[in-house]
Amino acid sequence: MTMPRAGMRRSAMVAGTAVAATALLATGLTTSAAGAAPASETGAQPAALTASARAEMLRDANATKANIATSLGLGAKEKLVVTDVIKDVDGTTHTRYDRTYDGLPVLGGDLIVHQAKSGDIKSVTKATNATVKVASTTAGVAPSTAAKAAIKLAKADHTTGASADRAPRKVIWAATGKPVLAYETVIGGTRKDGTPSKLHVITDAATGKKLYQYQDVKTFTGTGQHNGKVTPGTGTTPGTTPGTGTGTGQYNGKVPLGSVKSGSRWLLKDTARGGHQTYNAKHSIDQTKQGSPFYDADNVWGNGKPTTAQTAAVDAHYGAAMTWDYYKNVFGRNGIRGDGKAAYSRVHFGDQFENAAWNDDCFCMTYGDGAGNKKPLTALDVVSHEMTHGVTSATAKLKYGEAVGLDEATSDIFSTAVEFYAKNAQDPGDYLLGDKIDLNGDGTPARYMDKPSKDGLSYDYWESGMGNVDPHATSGVGNHFFYLLSEGSGVKEIDGVKYDSPTKDGSTVKGIGRAKAEKIWYKALTTYMTSNTDYHAARKATLKAATDLYGADSAEYKGVDAAWAGVNVK
Numbered sequence: 001m002t003m004p005r006a007g008m009r010r011s012a013m014v015a016g017t018a019v020a021a022t023a024l025l026a027t028g029l030t031t032s033a034a035g036a037a038p039a040s041e042t043g044a045q046p047a048a049l050t051a052s053a054r055a056e057m058l059r060d061a062n063a064t065k066a067n068i069a070t071s072l073g074l075g076a077k078e079k080l081v082v083t084d085v086i087k088d089v090d091g092t093t094h095t096r097y098d099r100t101y102d103g104l105p106v107l108g109g110d111l112i113v114h115q116a117k118s119g120d121i122k123s124v125t126k127a128t129n130a131t132v133k134v135a136s137t138t139a140g141v142a143p144s145t146a147a148k149a150a151i152k153l154a155k156a157d158h159t160t161g162a163s164a165d166r167a168p169r170k171v172i173w174a175a176t177g178k179p180v181l182a183y184e185t186v187i188g189g190t191r192k193d194g195t196p197s198k199l200h201v202i203t204d205a206a207t208g209k210k211l212y213q214y215q216d217v218k219t220f221t222g223t224g225q226h227n228g229k230v231t232p233g234t235g236t237t238p239g240t241t242p243g244t245g246t247g248t249g250q251y252n253g254k255v256p257l258g259s260v261k262s263g264s265r266w267l268l269k270d271t272a273r274g275g276h277q278t279y280n281a282k283h284s285i286d287q288t289k290q291g292s293p294f295y296d297a298d299n300v301w302g303n304g305k306p307t308t309a310q311t312a313a314v315d316a317h318y319g320a321a322m323t324w325d326y327y328k329n330v331f332g333r334n335g336i337r338g339d340g341k342a343a344y345s346r347v348h349f350g351d352q353f354e355n356a357a358w359n360d361d362c363f364c365m366t367y368g369d370g371a372g373n374k375k376p377l378t379a380l381d382v383v384s385h386e387m388t389h390g391v392t393s394a395t396a397k398l399k400y401g402e403a404v405g406l407d408e409a410t411s412d413i414f415s416t417a418v419e420f421y422a423k424n425a426q427d428p429g430d431y432l433l434g435d436k437i438d439l440n441g442d443g444t445p446a447r448y449m450d451k452p453s454k455d456g457l458s459y460d461y462w463e464s465g466m467g468n469v470d471p472h473a474t475s476g477v478g479n480h481f482f483y484l485l486s487e488g489s490g491v492k493e494i495d496g497v498k499y500d501s502p503t504k505d506g507s508t509v510k511g512i513g514r515a516k517a518e519k520i521w522y523k524a525l526t527t528y529m530t531s532n533t534d535y536h537a538a539r540k541a542t543l544k545a546a547t548d549l550y551g552a553d554s555a556e557y558k559g560v561d562a563a564w565a566g567v568n569v570k
Helices: 005-015 018-025 051-071 143-156 309-331 380-394 403-422 471-487 514-527 535-550 555-566
Strands: 078-087 093-101 104-115 121-126 160-164 169-173 180-190 196-204 210-215 217-219 245-249 253-257 260-262 265-267 276-280 344-347 356-359 364-367 490-494 497-501
Touching: 051 078, 051 093, 104 180, 143 160, 143 180, 143 196, 143 210, 169 196, 196 217, 196 356, 217 403, 245 309, 253 309, 276 309, 309 344, 309 364, 309 380, 309 403, 309 514, 356 380, 364 380, 380 403, 403 471, 403 514, 403 535, 471 497, 471 514, 471 535, 471 555, 514 535, 514 555, 535 555
Parallel strands: 104 169, 276 344, 344 364
Antiparallel strands: 078 093, 093 104, 104 121, 160 180, 169 180, 180 196, 196 210, 217 356, 245 253, 260 265, 356 364, 490 497
């Protein structure tokens, strides 16, 4: 079979960098030669890629992955699986790979190869520095034993209807310590609060001992009517595509909505944004069903009251549109996975379900109606939080240890960014999370970025052992960092909201501005973070991103360093 021309060029370039790449692999996150001039923000920021251009880059990466594996000095039993590719304006590419060993998935074995426009490998970022190798791929315990133990664990965690979604699969567990043969069992069911569950349990295949567990359904919390109307079009910014309909949401007021004509009626489907559609779950808890489509006769949706089913759909649909527009217009990202295809939303899930969730399996966002079925979790920051979980899943993954808290922080960071971006007068941007949905029943926000511990749960500062704590609590460290980087420490009032952000060491941090902080975090997420990035690795990733965008001697780089020190990550 003839290799594509682009693939042939890349293959030749790879062969010429084999020795250098092998050396880079041994050091994990590495940088280009000392003394190289830093790239400007324009050159290092992500390039806007069409779905077809990205698909071609993925094909090229697949055509050369064997050569890349050889260049990196991987073992004969190790293979690379291309999962994502990012291209910078200056032509630098960042290609993500998962690994297999003797045909088995390697959990925590992902890596990123950074290549210059010329094809030369500049650096390699790895989730693990350990050599991926096991003595045998023959298990010492039966898969049924692993499944029973995982189901027992899920039931102990108050999961009802707990059952294995499929037979346990053999994997290589490499996210912590020395790689070992293991089983991964996925347990479905429903958690205590009504949230769907996809509990992944990793079990040592030789001893049956549990090695790790994580929840793959990502939620807003761990455990309209208010806003009136605004002028149609509020919330759009230059370059966005307004919808053809209008709707009045409970939280966002009157907003434009993407819809299409279906016979004599209108369907709530946004063809300008990948075909995103919003469905009505009608209080069902059946995770396998999308729900019923929303139709309307005059293309005017909702009335701002929770008693009308369309109202929550308006907020969810609008929030998905604003999040899509933010990623596209700020970072050039064409949809959650960069492929131009939208996820879908379903509202009115369960009865008085006080949460919202992202699920990779259905590639969808799910929203409950909150207390008394009158406070749906469809506010803009909730919708963008859940949708951002999809972006993280498509890039860094952030699955293991402290990375799970970073996953939640990432969703909080970009939900805040989307809220500021939307410029919706009924829900203006702030550094408060869930301030419209009243989860606490007293009007207070669910989370605070300036001082996370104000919610009574979250951490202000990093401390050891956080990898075993509720990620919605440990996300506080990342949230606090982002606030300090954006706005700085101390007392201040921003757009009528008062903040008071302390630092662990009492130092004064000067903010670099939210827009720059967003760009640094996005670049770190999409090009330098991996499945098991912890807070100290996140510091390195953001410093590298700041170097790429602004230079190692820049005020932005120094700001990142100071903000991390402020939350006790040094």
